Amino acid sequence: MEQMIGIKEQNAHAVALQLSKLLADEFLLYTKTRNAHWNVEGPSFHSMHLFFEAQYEQLDEMMDSVAERIRQIGHYAPGTLNQLLRLTHLSEYTERDNRSLSFIQELLNDHESVIEFLRGNITPFAETLRDLGTSDFITGLMEKHEAMAWMLRAHLK
Template sequence: MRRINIGLTDKQRQGVVNLLNQDLADTYLLLVKTKKFHWDVVGPQFMTLHKLWETHYEALTINVDLIAERIRTLGDYPVGTMEGFLKTCSLKEHPGTIPLATEMVAQLLNDHEQIARNLREHVQQCSEEFEDDGTADFLTGLLEQHEQTAWMLRSFIEGDAIETDGSKPNAKKQIVEV
């Protein structure tokens, strides 16, 4: 096999691959959970969540492929089995339960936030410890996607009604004369 000469040592590349395999495993488990909730959701929010999660699992499917290909780009092989994913990931399954729609949202929110925290650490490690700014940049893009998805899910289950001007209904509005 021809030696890889992309400006990273074998040790640096292996360190990055280990991080990417965790990100791959987390993304794959989140994909499975999102698909499962897409199938199982019921209630008044059915159509909204069914469509939202379809969008999410399509994006996650693309990201699974991109992460695996980044690992191949670095000259290694991605984890590719359910056993491997479950050993490697930081997320947890909740088998045997079908939660209410809002709990589904909360679980996926927690998972996206966990992945965002992991990615933030991995970006820093890739850049500072392993000197791989290419992978750090790649992971930053994934981080931004998970942050945005978390915001959308958080917005679904949090907050009070607000007026179009951003104020709360029935709140005393203070009039300021200029």
């Protein structure tokens, strides 16, 4: 059934493609944060284990909201690991030890990459693709990633 939501199909397709890339990034960041939760070691193990758990729970909600936004504009969200790995801008894994600061630095870099991707799409979604709803949606996601990045960055001071 054709969507009658005020967005031209070609624009909705372009938005869905960018959102699919975002979903892939969110999924990979979620997975890397889960890995940190499972494998962190060191004297701050317990507090970092809980910290990473809180972060991946936030990412899970964000990831779900991105997939639902793709569906709201009439497209299907990528749902296989193969699709997600092809779409992501992030690297799956870098060599590091299992100390919390190593995980934190890697996750911070990924959050900052996602923030840049989001910031770069806010205006094009609104002005070029005429999708103010998705522009507003990703502005909110960007703010959540900024808060998460701040929490990670605070550990590195």
